[in-house]
Amino acid sequence: MGLSGASSRVFRKLMNGANYSSISVSNEMNLIKQLRERTSAPIKDVKAALVDSNWDIEAAQKELRKRGIILASKKSSRTASEGLLALAQNHNKTALIELNCETDFVARNDIFQHLALCLANQALLLDNSSSFHFGPQCLEDMRLNLQHPKINGETSVQNAITQVAAMMGENVRLRRGYVMPAPSHGLVSTYLHTSPKPGLGRIAGILSLEVDGVKTHVDALQRVGSELAMHVVATKPLFLTKELVPSDALENEREVLKSQAEASGKSQMAIDKMVEGRLRKYFEDVVLMNQKFVMNDTMNVKVVLENLSKEVGSSVRVVSFLRMEVGEGIARQETDASESVAQVA
The missing domain is CATH 3.30.479.20 (Elongation factor Ts, dimerisation domain)
Known part of the structure; x- marks a missing residue:
C-alpha cells in the first residue's frame, strides 16, 4: 500500500531528521538527564553530544568539554x-x-x-x-x-x-x-555587601586594626572593626589620613574651589575662608579619619577610634583599608535609555 503525498513528505522528513539509536526512549532521556546533571550544559547541546557519540555518556562528556573550551576561547574577548x-x-x-x-x-x-x-x-x-x-x-x-x-x-x-x-x-x-x-597585635575586619552566601558579595570592605601592646577586649575590637568595614563600603573613602592625600590632588582641588569662590565676587578674605571651608568638606568626603561615622554621624571615625582605645585600655589605630566593588573601572556595554524606548515603541 503506497503512501499519500502528505504522508510521504512526513515520512521523508522523519527519515532525514531523526537519529536512530539501539536504546529505548526512556534510556535516552535518562542519559540526557545524567549528562545534564554532570555538566550543566544546555539540553540541546547535551543531546547533540550524545547523538554524535552514539549515546556513550563518557564520550559525550569529553565531546562537550572540547566544544566548550573552544567556545570559551572565542568568548574570552567579550x-x-x-x-x-x-x-x-x-x-x-x-x-x-x-x-x-x-x-x-x-x-x-x-x-x-x-x-x-x-x-x-x-x-x-x-x-x-x-x-x-x-x-x-x-x-x-x-x-x-x-x-x-x-x-x-x-x-x-x-x-x-x-x-x-x-x-x-x-x-x-x-x-x-x-x-x-593580620597585624601582630590586632585583627582584620571585613564586610561583604549584597552577599548571596558567606564569603561572597558584590562590594567588600576590609580594614586592619592594630592595638598597642597585647590584644585585649577582642569582642570590642571585632564589633567596631565590623562597623568600620561597613563604613568603608558605604562612604567610599580614598585616603586614610589628610597627610596621605597627594599634594597634586590637593592643589587641583584647591584651584577648583578657588575658581568657584572667585565667581561669587566677594573679597579676597571671604574667598580664602570659603576655600578653606570647602577643603574641610573635601577631607570629610575622601579621608577616612575625617569622615562622619556612618553608624553615628555626631562623631567622625577618628573619635570612634579614640573611644575604642579608651574602652580597650590601649591605643587602637587603622593600619590600612580597602574597598572593592565588582566591575568598577570596566566599561559596561549598556543600552542607552532612549534606544530602549525606541525599541519598545
Missing part, C-alpha cells in the same frame, strides 16, 4: 563586568578576589560561586608580609582541586576557569585580588 567578590581568611591574612562573568545569571550559579571561593582560598597561599594588590597571573599556574560534584580533579587555576567558562557559556575571568596580612 566584556565581563558582572560577577562576585570572594573573601577568605586565616589567622595570618585575608584574601579577596574578583571573578567576572557576563551576566548576573551566571554569577548566581553554584559552580561559579564555588570557583570564586576556591580562588580566594588559593590566594591565601601567596607569600607576603605586607598588603598588596595582585593580578590573575599570580594564581593562573597554581594547582587546585575544585572538589565540586560537577567539576573536580586537580588542574591549574587557568584551566579551571576555562572549564567553568565552557560550562557557563560565558566569558569568565579572574580580574584581580588583594591580600592583607
Whole structure:
C-alpha cells in the first residue's frame, strides 16, 4: 500500500531528521538527564553530544568539554563586568578576589560561586608580609582541586576557569585580588555587601586594626572593626589620613574651589575662608579619619577610634583599608535609555 503525498513528505522528513539509536526512549532521556546533571550544559547541546557519540555518556562528556573550551576561547574577548567578590581568611591574612562573568545569571550559579571561593582560598597561599594588590597571573599556574560534584580533579587555576567558562557559556575571568596580612597585635575586619552566601558579595570592605601592646577586649575590637568595614563600603573613602592625600590632588582641588569662590565676587578674605571651608568638606568626603561615622554621624571615625582605645585600655589605630566593588573601572556595554524606548515603541 503506497503512501499519500502528505504522508510521504512526513515520512521523508522523519527519515532525514531523526537519529536512530539501539536504546529505548526512556534510556535516552535518562542519559540526557545524567549528562545534564554532570555538566550543566544546555539540553540541546547535551543531546547533540550524545547523538554524535552514539549515546556513550563518557564520550559525550569529553565531546562537550572540547566544544566548550573552544567556545570559551572565542568568548574570552567579550566584556565581563558582572560577577562576585570572594573573601577568605586565616589567622595570618585575608584574601579577596574578583571573578567576572557576563551576566548576573551566571554569577548566581553554584559552580561559579564555588570557583570564586576556591580562588580566594588559593590566594591565601601567596607569600607576603605586607598588603598588596595582585593580578590573575599570580594564581593562573597554581594547582587546585575544585572538589565540586560537577567539576573536580586537580588542574591549574587557568584551566579551571576555562572549564567553568565552557560550562557557563560565558566569558569568565579572574580580574584581580588583594591580600592583607593580620597585624601582630590586632585583627582584620571585613564586610561583604549584597552577599548571596558567606564569603561572597558584590562590594567588600576590609580594614586592619592594630592595638598597642597585647590584644585585649577582642569582642570590642571585632564589633567596631565590623562597623568600620561597613563604613568603608558605604562612604567610599580614598585616603586614610589628610597627610596621605597627594599634594597634586590637593592643589587641583584647591584651584577648583578657588575658581568657584572667585565667581561669587566677594573679597579676597571671604574667598580664602570659603576655600578653606570647602577643603574641610573635601577631607570629610575622601579621608577616612575625617569622615562622619556612618553608624553615628555626631562623631567622625577618628573619635570612634579614640573611644575604642579608651574602652580597650590601649591605643587602637587603622593600619590600612580597602574597598572593592565588582566591575568598577570596566566599561559596561549598556543600552542607552532612549534606544530602549525606541525599541519598545
